[in-house]
Amino acid sequence: MAWGALLGRVSRRPGHAEFAARPAEELGEAEFAETVRVLGRLSAGVEAVGAAGMSSPSEA
Template sequence: MPLRARQDLLSRTALGVFRLNGQFLAVSEELARPAGLTAAWWQVLGAVLREPLPVAGIARAMGITRQSVQRIADLLAAKGLAEYVPNPAHRRAKLLRPTEAGREAIGRITPGHASLATRLAEELGDAAFAETVRVLNRLTKALDAVAEPRTDA
């Protein structure tokens, strides 16, 4: 494939992902608002629902800066939606976990989230929906791989 065609594919992929990001942010804000959350608060709380994580771990999982997560985590803690607990693996890097109020807020999002998931599955079809997840994961891994410093340069 000619270089120009590859550049076009990269540009079209990036623009599509940027648009998709904007769409997901708008939908997430709508889903989170009735629970008294923002999309960013929901994202951080969602990252620690299964297990407490340090702020740096949340940032890595979300692909954003540690400082952004720290600001949101501090707000969530101040509002009683999350709390910091000791980290047995690192004295200074506390773990963030949701409080019961945080879990309840996330629970209020669940019906709208389930409805959106159902509508998307109906629009795409279950197989195509699952394939979309696989393709996005592949793209993420590929970008991670090409972003690593090259040893052959």
């Protein structure tokens, strides 16, 4: 995914673009893209666990 597209995905939510710009500038394009990819996979995994009806430790 292109650099601009990554920031574009975040910028659809108010305040998120500004927040994302800081680590993007610090990490550089390749590392920021990898971070976004990993966070996306983590988010999908958490959603899958929730959809499977598994409770979080705080709900147990």
